[in-house]
Amino acid sequence: MSTNMSVSSPFIRLYVITFLFFSANPIINIVVPLRGEAEGASNTEIGIMMGAYMMTSMLFRPWAGNVVHRFGPLFVLRILLIANFVILVLYAQFSLEWYFVLRALQGITTAFFSLALQMGIVDTLPEKERSQGISLYLLAGMLPTVIGPIAALYLWDWGGMKAFASAMLIIGLAASIIGYHSPLPSRLISNDDMKPKSSMMAQLSQLWSNRAFLVCSMAMLIASAGFGAVVTFIVLYTQQSGVGNAGLYLMVQAGVIVLSRFALRKKVPSEGNWHAPLVIGLLLCLTVGIQLLAMSIHYGAALMYASAVLNGFGMALLYPTLMTYLTFVLPAASRNTLIGVFIAVSDFGVVLGNMAMGPIADHWSYSLMYSVCASMLLAAAGVVYVSGRRLNRY
Known part of the structure; x- marks a missing residue:
């Protein structure tokens, strides 16, 4: 028996499925802004289209947690993989006006997928390996973004929408075939402590008095907003400024994420204690990274790629x-629902990065938009320092 379940054969298969499911996203993230600009869409309109994905993902996360608990991860995964295949095929058939709807539907499938995979991993692994399992799941989801942006730019330059359509068909089919026989459990672990003892609304009401959830969610919301603005507008920013290459930037950023999550997966705390200096340090890392991106228009591509490393x-x-x-710290009986809300908050941050930052770029500049994101991250680090120091496991 392996001494590390998180890298055993069944879990590696789960990571492969995760990689396939998320392979379409980095291509879509490049092609949609490029097609939108080519057809005369504004930054605000592009941001709304891109934000629809995270908006619906955010709204469906809490419900997804309950559905996964009720029907089991395997059943949920099989249904959504079929839906995901249909959605990806429709990207090539519909005009740009329909992309808001397709992105919204894709966000729903992602909400259920991520809850099914993450809750299956959390409930199956020993407590000391939770952080490793979550880190490897996230790593698998990020791997496509290492080569996806470069591949998307190549596909767009080489074959336009026809090449894009072929890529979506292949990715959707591969994810459906391989993922249908996933090693996920048919049911989550069920015992008296894990059974919900109240309605979903009653569970959600607990959040307002849970300091741990509020501090973590605030930090994740602002970090995701900054990161979402970077990913959505970096292509247009580099084209306007003439500095750097968006595909290379995203590849470096994703490569750092992948390498860091793999190399440092055992260093992520997994004992239930709050590590304020670590969280503050990571927020400051993002602050400096996004500010360097804002300054790169004046000081060159070196700052841009340094930004990619720090943000990653x-x-x-x-x-x-x-x-x-x-x-560790959320109540066991409502953990699935509340974790769903936390992931939804992360999604909402990306939505803000898409929808709220687009108008700033339209009326002022991309550089100012990124400086606003950096200022928000600095404020978040200050809030964690002031109010997040007494969050050790209850």
């Missing part, structure tokens, strides 16, 4: 650190 490192460790901590 900060996001690589922030989410698994906060997520693992919450799996």
